[in-house]
Amino acid sequence: MHMSSEENTFRSGLRLELPYLVDALGKDHGFLHDARQFEFLAEIVADHHLNGSTPLSSFLVAGCDRGLDAYSLCITLLEEAKEHSGLQFSILATDFLPVNVSQAKRGVYSSSSVRDLPQALIKRYFLRSRNSATNLVRLRPGVRDMVNFRCQDIFESFALREPMDVIVCRQVLHHFHPALALALAGRLRQYLAPGGILVLGARMPRMPGFRHLDHALYQAI
Template sequence: MSSEENTFRSGLRLELPYLVDALGKDHGFLHDARQFEFLAEIVADHHRHGSAQLSSFLVAGCDRGLDAYSLCITLMEEARERSGLDFSILATDFLPANLDQAKRGVYPSASVRGLSPALVKRYFLRSRDTDKNLVRLRPGVRDMVNFRCQDIFESFSLREPMDVIVCRQVLHHFHPALVQALAGRLRQYLTPGGILVLGARMPRMPGFRHLDHALYQAV
């Protein structure tokens, strides 16, 4: 094992409790919407100009599924306007309890507070029990996301490289050196020129070109 690998793992063991604490603080759907809007623009541009479509998406460290479903809603909105736009989403997390909640797709009503009424009506069902104050993703949304129990800090296999990897819940909580090490690992799973979406902009990202608002393109 290399010294870089030892440093990565040692740092991970020290910082993981802070990460888990941070993951417990849920944001609502389409939190930091500018990232999803910009990603939608990139997808639409590829589709409009006949470039190789961005169709395979990985949400790494998906926590309870809000980012995975936010991405799905974003892409479904694009597909409403652009016929032939197809996509698949794989979302991973290392905690089975998180994945169980994500698969159910049930969240507090406050999680949709930032969405327009039209989006809420199109993609969510409100609980009939008003005391519970919950919403649930419609089946058509839940069926579009595949969930897998997977630790992104370990090697894993994919059928094919991903066009886009969204990792907004994890990397920015770490020391920059750990960010670069893990981003380098994720880069192995990207197609040439693939997009990596982070939760915050990093000062240095070797192997990537900064596009906009914590979105990076593999070079």
């Protein structure tokens, strides 16, 4: 999508501030933050799987920060796959900060990040540190291996083999100037398959090219 000179100027300034903005905004979110979005997305995925629609199997988490949303998505889909035989998926997660990508790949987080999760999910998907003083948890290897992390600037073109069925971008757009947020949403839309789903962190006032579903989920039209 073409950006005006004003938007390009804003974008250039934002590049300098974005690492600090991301760091400030990403600290307090735990796993499955705003769980209703993941629940609603799981319902859509299950509906496509059960009713013979084109399956939603390829997922991109753009601006994944330290990986909590990517792993939350993975846990959601693994739980759904337990209920629906044959449900398969792949997840690519990107962030433009190498330090975030590195931490995401390690999958080690503070115990506070799982404080709102049911104990059954914690036992199923996390390992607690043997050293109780460190107060850390780590994603089990089977979960970490299911998410492919890549260093990628959301402002640059994504090199994808094929369009994505679902793009999750909950940590980025709603913090931007509205004009830039809409421009970035338009850029993400070009990487969605027909009828694909875009998941945002907050509802946008208007989204050309999308139909609003619920819980800040949009379908490309």
